[in-house]
Amino acid sequence: MLAVAGLALPAGASDAGFSSCMKTLRGEAASAGVSPETFDRHTAELMPDMAVVGFLDAQPEFVTPIWDYMAGLVDAERVADGREMLAQWADVLARVEAQYAVDPATVVAVWGVESNFGRNFGSRPLLTSLSTLSCFGRRQAFFRGEFFTTLKIIQEGHAAPERLTGSWAGAFGHTQFMPSTFMRLAVDFDGDGRRDLVDSVPDALASTANFLKRAGWRADLPWGFEVVLPDRFDISVAGRRNKQPMADWAARGIRLTDGGALPAGSTPAGLLLPAGSGGPAFLVTRNFDALYSYNAAESYALAIAHLADRLRGGEAFRTPWPTDDAGLSRAERREVQRLLIARGHDIGEPDGMIGARTREALKQVQAELGLKTDGRAGQRILQALREAALN
Template structure:
């Protein structure tokens, strides 16, 4: 047991470090105030929203980690394009049918694509993000890389408060400052957001019509072409030159047809000269995609191939499509959110303190998974895949039937 004489200096040191970080933030914000004034932000607004903000170093850790670039694509898509998200999205297509028809008439973007963005970005408004926006953007404006970028986002957010589009210091979002139903950055909000419900405000947090109309406006301005598909899953002939792939390596469809590329569902490619690029996100052994200009519009929302494919493939399934024809090149497929929740339930039953069962495999879940992988003789990588789930199921004790089950005569009450 540590003696008080050893503990006190440690506590003082930790307290001093925390105070120093907050002092640094306050000093930095004071230096930014003249720039904010030059950007059109009143002094009282700047002071009212930034006074007393504390630094959040966790956003600096997140700055160098993005799952779109680090997660195997079969894991990334398994969690974003699962049966539950398709089912929920199809229900919302029906619920908001009239609104989505009006949006398509105004912006030319089909309902399934708009709803797919909504589903991928916030699970249809269920998960806006838990980070206080002001605190995150203030921290990123004063520490780490890309400070100038985040200063611009902080100023844009303050101007939205000043204009009355948003209110409340407790607004939350992603670690990087994206927020609302379809996770706009503040500067994008300022440029692109529209008033979809006619109340005179552009509220992408509290108004579904504003959020969905703004999303369609974004895609239109990014080059969306009405009535055209994002692309097709493709099948390549034997010996195909994969060096021709890449999002920017566009060729006319007639060229791809001449090289023996066909649609994965057996249909022929359109016989026109529309420019298309070939994507091989998992190499030549995985699914292939021919993508058009509308895919680029989706890609501009968040510049990652896996992200754009998630929206495109979810939109296809919202329209009734059957999903991918080709399998990903892995013998350990990714898990849906339901599968990830089952993994977490097993971890809790085994005594691991991982927090809530939410289908989100975070740090605590990964640590517990590594422990169980070592126990079960699996590769220790902290990944929640099909092989881990099957091993946990096999190792779980069988439920013991109730002792009196054989003589029970009254019918059991069941939940609806």
């Protein structure tokens, strides 16, 4: 049974409710500029995918520990791949920077975090996901707007419906634009007359830079940097929105991680403490806010910012995360899965994605090895599995 909009739906109710909802949406779509012919042609065979409703309250940016989230998104593998993309698309990225004033490393970092450089667009048909979310669950008005915009994208010939697959929420393409964002900000950078985020890397990279420029990105600012707080620092002043001049933070005793002084001047910056006072600390500028606007999660913006720094040759954060069981890179997650398979657990291919079957297998092994049975893939269970494999 699935709880939707506060109610438990009996079998068959979702189909009946969906059919009724679609009749209502047909009239609303016409008001949004979708022709009845387009609506009928592309919705006649739609059926709801109720699984997407459950994802509304389980986005990884908000439910995954920050050290797990960062370890999986910014690892040696993604840094190496990102540097290859910087080299492969250097000419395009140079033209993108010249036009939009967003540096190549930042644009490529968004690409890497959003779709692993085009390897993972998401497999859910946008029309199915967005029609379902238009009829069930929270934020129906928002998703109806995205649903109608997707139909307009098809109606205007920007993309064929079968090419519009993506995330459960409707983001699609190399850099995972929502349909409404596509309509506002996507650009035709390769000059073929189409705005194509699925099959044109130049269009996707330029559209991403255009997004960041419109979000307030400034070429003369860093996104921020890691800092060290003095003892007994009053963390009540922390917060991305609570921006103060850099000189004020320096006066409070905040310094760079190498002990050096903060940059002089009046540049506004906010103090970000993603894991509280015991973890890494950052001063972040309006450029961090531009990254945040891409997905409205501070952990997400930090992943892009850090990946961009690593692509430029920067180091990992100096202050460790406040945990005794650090997160795993994707290579380490695949190793965990291979070790689970070797113990007889049927979890599918070792892809580095910790899904339901992997978590259930982890719980069983954790119980067998006397560890906390939370299904989490961290360094502790990896070491335990390695040791068990040797015995």
